Amino acid sequence: MKKAFFTIVTLFILTAVFAFSLPISWKIADKYSISFSTSGVSGIFKTFTGSLVFDEQSLPASKFDVSIDVNSINTGNGMQNKHAKSAEWFDAPKYPSIKFTSKRIVKTATGYAATGDLQVHGITKEVTLPFTFKRNGSGGVFEGFFNINRNDFKIGAPGGEVGEVIKVLVSVPVVK
Amino acid sequence: MFKKSLLLGAVSGILAGVASLIYQKVYAKSLGVDFATVAKPLSIIIVSFLSGIIAAVGFWLLNKWLKNKGEIVFNLLFTILSFASIAAAFAAKLPFDVDMPELFPGLVVPMHFFPALAWFTLKPLFIKNYEPYKKVFP
Numbered sequence: 001m002k003k004a005f006f007t008i009v010t011l012f013i014l015t016a017v018f019a020f021s022l023p024i025s026w027k028i029a030d031k032y033s034i035s036f037s038t039s040g041v042s043g044i045f046k047t048f049t050g051s052l053v054f055d056e057q058s059l060p061a062s063k064f065d066v067s068i069d070v071n072s073i074n075t076g077n078g079m080q081n082k083h084a085k086s087a088e089w090f091d092a093p094k095y096p097s098i099k100f101t102s103k104r105i106v107k108t109a110t111g112y113a114a115t116g117d118l119q120v121h122g123i124t125k126e127v128t129l130p131f132t133f134k135r136n137g138s139g140g141v142f143e144g145f146f147n148i149n150r151n152d153f154k155i156g157a158p159g160g161e162v163g164e165v166i167k168v169l170v171s172v173p174v175v176k
Numbered sequence: 177m178f179k180k181s182l183l184l185g186a187v188s189g190i191l192a193g194v195a196s197l198i199y200q201k202v203y204a205k206s207l208g209v210d211f212a213t214v215a216k217p218l219s220i221i222i223v224s225f226l227s228g229i230i231a232a233v234g235f236w237l238l239n240k241w242l243k244n245k246g247e248i249v250f251n252l253l254f255t256i257l258s259f260a261s262i263a264a265a266f267a268a269k270l271p272f273d274v275d276m277p278e279l280f281p282g283l284v285v286p287m288h289f290f291p292a293l294a295w296f297t298l299k300p301l302f303i304k305n306y307e308p309y310k311k312v313f314p
Contacts, residue, residue: 044272076269078278
C-alpha cells in the first residue's frame with residue numbers, strides 16, 4: 001500500500017513537472033508582417049502559416065516550423081509581382097513555399113537565435129535567425145530582423161539592379 | 177482666344193474627371209477591386225482639371241507661335257503625351273496592403289486619355305474655326 005502511494009505521488013510530481021516544462025504552442029494572430037527590402041525592390045509576403053512552439057523557460061523543447069506562400073508576394077506593383085514569381089526569381093509554380101524548420105533555439109545577449117533549415121527556391125541551407133519575444137498578456141510578439149543573400153538560394157542572377165542582400169523584417173503576433 | 181481655350185480646358189478637365197470617377201465606380205463593381213484609397217476621387221478631379229488647364233495654355237501658345245499649324249501640332253502632342261503618360265500607371269508602386277496591384281493600370285490607363293478625349297469632343301463648341309469653309313464657300 002505504501003509502495004503504491006509513493007509510486008502515484010512520484011508519477012504525479014513527474015507529470016506536473018513535465019506539464020510545466022512543456023513549451024507553449026502559439027497560434028499566429030492576424031496582422032503579422034513579413035516584409036523585405038533591398039535596393040530596387042521591397043514588399044511583403046501576405047500568407048504565413050506554421051507552428052510556433054516556444055517557451056523562454058524551455059528553449060530545448062521549443063521549435064519553429066513555418067511556411068511562407070511565395071504566391072502571396074506583394075511588391076506594390078503588378079509587373080514586379082509577376083516578375084518575382086517567374087522562373088528567373090522565386091519560380092513560384094515550381095517552388096510555392098519558403099520554409100523554415102528550427103533545429104535549436106538558444107538565448108542570446110539581445111534575445112534569441114533560431115538555427116535551422118531555410119528552404120527557398122528549392123535550396124535548403126542552415127541559417128541562424130535572431131529574434132526577440134515579448135509577452136503581452138496571454139499573447140506575445142515574435143520579431144526578427146536579418147539579412148539573406150539571394151545568391152545563396154539562386155534567386156535571380158547575381159548583380160543587376162536588385163540588391164543581393166535582402167533585409168527581412170518579421171513581426172508575428174501570437175496568442176495561446 | 178486665350179479665354180476661350182482656358183474655358184475649354186477647364187470644362188473638358190472637369191468632364192474628364194467626372195468620366196474618370198464613373199469609370200472608377202464601374203471598374204470597382206465589375207472587378208471587385210477598389211483602388212479608391214490610392215486613386216482618390218478628389219485627386220482624380222484635380223489632376224484632370226489641371227491637365228485641361230495645361231492643355232489650354234499649350235493650345236494657346238502653340239497657336240500663337242505656329243499660327244495655322246498650331247492646332248495640328250497641339251493635337252499630336254496632346255495624344256502623344258497622353259499615350260506616354262501611361263508608363264507612369266504601369267510603374268506605380270502601391271502600398272503593400274492594396275491587393276491585386278496588377279489590376280491598377282487597367283483602372284488608370286483609360287483615365288490618362290479622358291482629358292484629350294474631352295478636349296477633342298468639346299473643342300468645336302468653344303473654338304470655332306470656319307477658315308477652311310470660308311475658303312470653299314467664301
